[in-house]
Structure formats: C-alpha cells, structure tokens
Amino acid sequence: NHGLPAAVFKSPPVPAIGKGMRVVREFRELRVEVFPILRSMGPYLAHDPVLIAKVIRLGTAFMKERKMAGCPTDMEPLYCGFLAVIDEVVLPSLSTMEGNCCMAEELWTMLKHVPYTHRYRLYAQWKNDTYSQHPILIKIKSRALDRTRYIM
Structure with missing residues (x-):
C-alpha cells in the first residue's frame, strides 16, 4: 500500500496521436483527454516549462475548488488523476530542470x-522510487552523487 488512493495508479488509455x-x-474532461498524454510524457515534460506551469495552475485551481466544496466524492477520480500527474510527471520534470525556483x-x-x-507520500515516492523508473533520472541522480563526492 502506497498510502495514496488506489485510483492514483489507474489511468485511462492514451488517446491515439493524430486523432486530434x-x-x-x-x-473532469482533463482526466480523459489530457492526463494520459501528460503521464506518457513523464519527466520529458521538463522541455516545456510553460506547459508544466499551466498544468500546475490548473491543479491549484482544482484543489482550491475541491477544498471549498468539501472534498465531494464525485471529484475523487480527478483528484487522483492530479496526484498521479504530480507523481509521474511534475516532480520528475522538476528534477530534470536546471534550478527553477x-x-x-x-x-x-x-x-x-x-x-x-x-x-x-508523494515526496517519499519521489525520493525513493521515481529516480529508478526513468533512465534520465538515473543519470541525473548519479551526476548529483558524483558532484557531491567531488565536493566532499
């Protein structure tokens, strides 16, 4: 058990490219139309920081709306979708970007x-699991360890 809702790990299939x-x-349309594409991009979304910022701002607006509505159950699948995007796309992308405060x-x-x-739980997964899931993140982690050893 990861400590996150189980629906975080379930996602709709990625729409076919070229179908528009x-x-x-x-x-609620984000979960079907946008999240699968973002999740397939993973940490490589770092190449488009403007898009990452837009995704984060959408997430912020959704989280505020969810909080004001009192966490209704009909918003749960979308909430889990946003958590999955944070876990699989935003945090790994943040790791691959050159310092962007x-x-x-x-x-x-x-x-x-x-x-x-x-x-x-998202932070723990980012620290312990995410870096072993993508070759680019493995490279970044090893580079950081090498730099640390050099300085020490």
Missing part, C-alpha cells in the same frame, strides 16, 4: 492544498 484532441472546458513555488501553491499525508 477535443477542447477541454471542464476539470519559480516552478517550485508554483508547485507549492498547489501542493499546500493536498492533505499532508498524501503530500509526504
């Missing part, structure tokens, strides 16, 4: 609306 995407006008601040504005138990 519908314009998304409501939060503005992006970290944007991310905090979203994460502060997430219950601390889920937030710290």
